[in-house]
Amino acid sequence: MILYDLFISPLTETYFQKALIGGCIVATVAGVVGCLVVLRRMAFLGDALSHAMIAGVAGGYLVMKMLFGAEAHATGMLLGSLFAAIATVALISFVSRISRVKEDTAIGIMYTGIFALGVVAVSIFRQYIHIDLMHFIMGDILGVADQDLWVSAFVAATVLSILILFFRHFQVATFDPIMAASIGLPVLLIDYLLTTCVSLVVVSAVSMVGVILVVGLLITPAATAYLLSDRLDRMMMLAALFGTTSVIGGLYLCVWLDSAGGGAVMLFCTLQFLVVLAVAPKYGLFARWMRLKKLVPQQTVEDVLTTILRYGKATPVSVIRQYAEESKGMRKVLENMVENNLITAEAEGYSLTEEGNKEASKVLRAHRLWEAYLATIGTPREELHPTAHQLEHITDGNTVEYLDEKLGHPSHDPHGRHMG
Amino acid sequence: MNTDGRHAIEVEHLTVSYHSKPALLDISVKIEKDLLVGVIGPNGAGKSTFIKAILGFVKPDIGNVLINGKNAQKAKGEVAYVPQRGAVDWDFPITVEEVALMGRYQKIPWYTNPKKRDHDAALEALEMVRMQDFANRQIGELSGGQQQRVFMARALAQGSKILLLDEPFAGVDAATERAILDVLERAKQSGKTLVVVHHDLSTAAEYFDQLILIKQRMFAYGPPHTVLNEELLSQVYEGRLRIFSDLLKKEGEKA
Numbered sequence: 001m002i003l004y005d006l007f008i009s010p011l012t013e014t015y016f017q018k019a020l021i022g023g024c025i026v027a028t029v030a031g032v033v034g035c036l037v038v039l040r041r042m043a044f045l046g047d048a049l050s051h052a053m054i055a056g057v058a059g060g061y062l063v064m065k066m067l068f069g070a071e072a073h074a075t076g077m078l079l080g081s082l083f084a085a086i087a088t089v090a091l092i093s094f095v096s097r098i099s100r101v102k103e104d105t106a107i108g109i110m111y112t113g114i115f116a117l118g119v120v121a122v123s124i125f126r127q128y129i130h131i132d133l134m135h136f137i138m139g140d141i142l143g144v145a146d147q148d149l150w151v152s153a154f155v156a157a158t159v160l161s162i163l164i165l166f167f168r169h170f171q172v173a174t175f176d177p178i179m180a181a182s183i184g185l186p187v188l189l190i191d192y193l194l195t196t197c198v199s200l201v202v203v204s205a206v207s208m209v210g211v212i213l214v215v216g217l218l219i220t221p222a223a224t225a226y227l228l229s230d231r232l233d234r235m236m237m238l239a240a241l242f243g244t245t246s247v248i249g250g251l252y253l254c255v256w257l258d259s260a261g262g263g264a265v266m267l268f269c270t271l272q273f274l275v276v277l278a279v280a281p282k283y284g285l286f287a288r289w290m291r292l293k294k295l296v297p298q299q300t301v302e303d304v305l306t307t308i309l310r311y312g313k314a315t316p317v318s319v320i321r322q323y324a325e326e327s328k329g330m331r332k333v334l335e336n337m338v339e340n341n342l343i344t345a346e347a348e349g350y351s352l353t354e355e356g357n358k359e360a361s362k363v364l365r366a367h368r369l370w371e372a373y374l375a376t377i378g379t380p381r382e383e384l385h386p387t388a389h390q391l392e393h394i395t396d397g398n399t400v401e402y403l404d405e406k407l408g409h410p411s412h413d414p415h416g417r418h419m420g
Numbered sequence: 421m422n423t424d425g426r427h428a429i430e431v432e433h434l435t436v437s438y439h440s441k442p443a444l445l446d447i448s449v450k451i452e453k454d455l456l457v458g459v460i461g462p463n464g465a466g467k468s469t470f471i472k473a474i475l476g477f478v479k480p481d482i483g484n485v486l487i488n489g490k491n492a493q494k495a496k497g498e499v500a501y502v503p504q505r506g507a508v509d510w511d512f513p514i515t516v517e518e519v520a521l522m523g524r525y526q527k528i529p530w531y532t533n534p535k536k537r538d539h540d541a542a543l544e545a546l547e548m549v550r551m552q553d554f555a556n557r558q559i560g561e562l563s564g565g566q567q568q569r570v571f572m573a574r575a576l577a578q579g580s581k582i583l584l585l586d587e588p589f590a591g592v593d594a595a596t597e598r599a600i601l602d603v604l605e606r607a608k609q610s611g612k613t614l615v616v617v618h619h620d621l622s623t624a625a626e627y628f629d630q631l632i633l634i635k636q637r638m639f640a641y642g643p644p645h646t647v648l649n650e651e652l653l654s655q656v657y658e659g660r661l662r663i664f665s666d667l668l669k670k671e672g673e674k675a
Contacts, residue, residue: 039512168528171514172522178472178477178503179503179522181476182475182497182501183496183578232512398594
């Protein structure tokens with residue numbers, strides 16, 4: 001019965017059904033187009049577009065009312081928003097191109113400016129146009145009008161069709177615009193098309209989650225998917241999925257906690273991101289931590305190798321511990337080396353594999369060359385070994401060859417041992 | 421301009437500027453077919469701009485670039501491009517095979533998906549650079565040399581006769597440099613013209629058939645022993661010639 005109250009009974013409410021349908025449509029398309037926004041580092045632009053919208057909505061409302069006497073004409077406001085969005089983009093690129101002001105600053109100036117223009121316009125003309133600023137800023141996913149549903153369905157269908165049809169174009173133009181241009185793709189046109197798609201999505205999403213949160217709906221599901229996939233098509237599908245789950249999870253959250261709808265959706269979306277960030281198999285924090293934990297210091301590995309090489313036969317752990325530093329992690333180091341096929345474990349101790357032998361000889365040669373070099377520059381004899389022991393771990397091949405050449409390809413080290 | 425079909429790339433009086441600063445000034449050069457050509461010059465000499473102008477990506481202020489006798493702006497896809505490693509987003513969600521497949525995009529109509537023959541061509545190109553075993557890896561997981569070879573494969577899959585490479589040898593070790601050079605040599609033998617931006621003067625003579633020396637202006641074009649002469653290099657590299665004195669001696673002995 002509790003389960004029924006928690007999960008099923010909200011579904012019988014019309015407002016919840018509409019919110020669910022509208023939210024899922026918007027989140028799906030926002031997730032997909034958001035992937036390109038994330039990969040092109042345009043996140044700030046999404047924010048700019050949503051803020052600029054209010055001027056467009058006010059403008060569209062006013063024009064339709066003055067010219068045709070239509071009240072809150074949806075298409076008029078949609079076109080107005082699109083116009084404002086494109087004007088913002090044009091102004092941003094104009095300012096950053098002709099002045100020394102950089103693009104991020106230009107975005108900041110333009111979107112706050114146009115947002116302010118919208119706010120002033122709405123308050124001056126409050127007798128003529130009835131726009132609830134709070135509604136605009138916070139959104140109202142639980143009060144979605146049928147008209148908004150139709151608009152978002154239309155936008156989603158258009159934008160998804162464009163993205164699917166021209167998937168490859170968007171992929172190349174994002175990944176390597178120079179190559180895209182060299183095979184004759186209209187890169188500039190593709191950029192404009194994408195900006196238009198982003199504007200459309202932003203415009204249709206603002207009525208649900210509001211100006212402030214819309215950028216989150218655009219980029220958070222996409223970023224979540226980014227942590228999980230190595231292919232753009234899969235990233236887009238996952239982003240759509242994560243967008244949808246945010247809306248579903250967020251709406252239930254909002255009903256249970258009796259909170260603001262848009263806020264609950266974005267909160268759920270962000271938590272989802274944080275969970276994925278923690279546990280993603282390849283790019284997650286936990287995976288990273290595991291990798292770091294598995295990493296063994298190269299210096300210890302090399303010390304173990306040379307110890308075994310010098311010992312000349314299967315080497316017991318006690319001997320290795322004597323010569324190689326870092327005694328507490330030694331078991332892990334040895335296990336790792338066996339895994340990497342550098343040494344093999346036998347009853348009497350550890351022996352080198354062929355590859356291990358090669359590596360060990362390389363380090364030993366470096367060690368002896370360093371000793372020879374140190375001797376020529378007048379290092380005291382008792383310091384030769386410890387200093388060379390530090391320097392032998394410089395793995396860059398050129399360094400060793402340089403020493404060899406400089407010393408005239410010596411055949412023996414200062415202790416009279418063969419160079420190897 | 422008359423073309424006799426011997427030249428792959430013809431550049432005539434090419435001038436390109438960015439914000440009133442000339443990047444390239446009056447460059448004229450004719451590059452014959454089937455050559456491995458190095459473009460050398462100090463940092464900021466306009467080497468990358470030169471490549472981008474040949475690609476038709478940068479529009480010249482004056483001058484012409486002809487690719488196989490056709491204007492570069494119209495000869496789309498006849499020139500394949502291998503970007504500088506620093507210019508690529510290595511975290512991009514894309515696999516090695518998908519990058520190679522990009523080489524086929526021009527031949528795939530916009531309304532269809534890549535067909536089996538496109539995938540085959542991409543894999544074949546990967547085999548040519550010995551990267552077929554990495555087909556499903558994300559590109560960021562590869563070493564520097566492997567990354568370079570994947571982009572070579574993309575250029576080969578394009579099937580263009582002319583390949584432009586921007587600093588393919590930057591930041592790779594000596595063995596990798598050999599491996600890349602090997603791919604370039606084989607591409608040349610299969611009848612391709614390669615133009616390679618290169619920064620290391622000490623290997624330039626050994627690697628290339630012809631060298632182009634530029635620093636905004638064109639200073640020389642010809643076989644390495646004529647281009648790498650002290651007077652020219654001291655003009656282009658100004659005070660920093662000291663480092664090249666050994667190199668010039670070596671070249672002098674050879675010549």
